[in-house]
Amino acid sequence: MDTPTMSLIPCIFMLLLILLVSIFLVCLKPKNGQSNIKLKVPPGSGGWPVVGESFKYVSLGNGKFMSEKEISNYIIGLLVASYESTSTAVSFVLKHLAELPHIYDEVYKELTKIAKLKGEGELLKWEDIQKMKYSWNVVCESLRLTTMNSSFSGFREVVTDVAFSGFTIPRGYKASWSSYTTHKDPECFPDPEKFDPTRFDGKGPAPYTYVPFGGGRRMCCGKEYARLEVLVYMYNIVTRFNLEIVNPQEKIEFRSFPIPVEDLPIRIIRHNIYG
Numbered sequence: 001m002d003t004p005t006m007s008l009i010p011c012i013f014m015l016l017l018i019l020l021v022s023i024f025l026v027c028l029k030p031k032n033g034q035s036n037i038k039l040k041v042p043p044g045s046g047g048w049p050v051v052g053e054s055f056k057y058v059s060l061g062n063g064k065f066m067s068e069k070e071i072s073n074y075i076i077g078l079l080v081a082s083y084e085s086t087s088t089a090v091s092f093v094l095k096h097l098a099e100l101p102h103i104y105d106e107v108y109k110e111l112t113k114i115a116k117l118k119g120e121g122e123l124l125k126w127e128d129i130q131k132m133k134y135s136w137n138v139v140c141e142s143l144r145l146t147t148m149n150s151s152f153s154g155f156r157e158v159v160t161d162v163a164f165s166g167f168t169i170p171r172g173y174k175a176s177w178s179s180y181t182t183h184k185d186p187e188c189f190p191d192p193e194k195f196d197p198t199r200f201d202g203k204g205p206a207p208y209t210y211v212p213f214g215g216g217r218r219m220c221c222g223k224e225y226a227r228l229e230v231l232v233y234m235y236n237i238v239t240r241f242n243l244e245i246v247n248p249q250e251k252i253e254f255r256s257f258p259i260p261v262e263d264l265p266i267r268i269i270r271h272n273i274y275g
């Protein structure tokens with residue numbers, strides 16, 4: 001019988017979208033009439049307002065409510081920042097695991113050890129996530145090589161004149177930063193194209209050389225949540241399936257997010273860690 005092949009990206013996108021919308025709805029639901037944000041629940045909604053509608057009722061505290069433009073900006077911001085980033089991260093972790101059997105084997109050892117200490121079907125606990133050190137190093141290395149913010153990350157105001165590569169960027173200018181070149185700089189990461197999770201052992205890379213989540217005051221506020229999502233996903237895949245890449249020559253286009261041009265087909269082969 002043929003082993004199943006699936007195009008992972010659409011499946012991952014769909015699962016994460018459902019998860020995010022569910023979490024969002026749970027956050028919006030007032031608990032015993034009390035909520036962190038001031039919500040006026042639309043009449044007849046039974047306490048479960050739909051996402052877009054709900055924003056209309058969030059008070060800005062000065063008797064004003066959000067405009068439709070602001071609402072759509074927030075929703076698009078939420079989708080791009082949280083859902084595209086994490087689903088892309090998961091896709092590339094699976095790609096690296098499928099391409100590099102020696103890395104898969106180490107992750108498999110770590111994750112099955114955790115699984116076997118639990119009952120079959122028992123859910124992960126917070127302490128289990130803390131034990132996934134090698135697996136997290138693999139995620140970090142995957143994020144380094146296929147950095148999300150490949151061409152553009154956002155703007156920073158230049159606070160002092162900066163001389164760079166024969167150019168002067170004057171104080172007060174807005175500069176767009178990207179981690180792509182830093183992550184591939186051999187001075188920061190020797191043999192930069194090599195997939196090597198041990199770079200993150202011990203103290204790991206020097207400060208501000210590894211910045212997939214940005215840095216400073218505007219650093220990604222979803223980092224820890226993303227870590228949880230990616231590790232839980234990885235655990236559930238690796239403890240159930242072996243992975244084989246279908247087209248090792250598949251090209252990756254780097255737009256604002258890296259995109260495998262053929263949707264990254266991966267062959268999944270079921271295994272049972274309990275024998």
Ligand code: HEM
Binds near residue numbers: 082149153211212216
């Ligand atoms: C692997 C997954 C993720 C990556 C690689 C990522 C990366 C980033 C980066 C590079 C920034 C810009 C940081 C800066 O300017 O210094 C950012 C900002 C942000 N991220 Fe993430 N992110 C991820 C997941 C998430 C998730 C899951 C959420 C929400 C649940 C989220 C919410 C945000 C928000 C709201 C901002 C704007 C923060 C601000 O401007 O103060 N991100 N993210």
